[in-house]
Amino acid sequence: MKKKIHVVGAIIKNSKNEIFAAQRNLKMTLGGYWEFPGGKIEIGETSKIALVREIQEEFNCLINVYEKVEDTIYEYENFIVRLETYMAEIKKGELNLLEHSDSIWLKKKDLMILDWAPADIPAVRKIMETMD
């Protein structure tokens, strides 16, 4: 049976209404794909607490987490992911790439130029449809 993982991702918006995307480095699973930063929820954590922790660990940055955007299940070749995404903003500091190979701030209309991790596509579509 395929392993199931529960992952949370932050759709971080700046004052120019741009969205932050990060590229997974080639040593990570799904290396090279773009994602909403985040990671696996640990036992006993809420999704929002996990998201704040992951962004602190991977980007040394404190975020505020707001409403849920999407909740998708996607079956990869070797595992099944449940990806929850939440709107977020930087509360303190800046996003430093401690683990990712690249990052970009994009207007929502341009989001599809990236090669997103397949599980992220429903969230990307939803942002493009709903955000001002």
Ligand SMILES: Nc1nc2c([nH]c(=O)n2[C@H]2C[C@H](O)[C@@H](COP(=O)(O)OP(=O)(O)OP(=O)(O)O)O2)c(=O)[nH]1
């Ligand atoms: N953080 C994040 N992970 C995503 C997204 N979409 C998606 O399919 N994933 C997958 C990639 C990873 O297999 C998993 C998240 O694990 P993680 O971010 O904690 O990665 P990790 O380095 O700890 O995982 P691993 O490479 O050690 O297996 O979910 C996304 O938007 N954000």
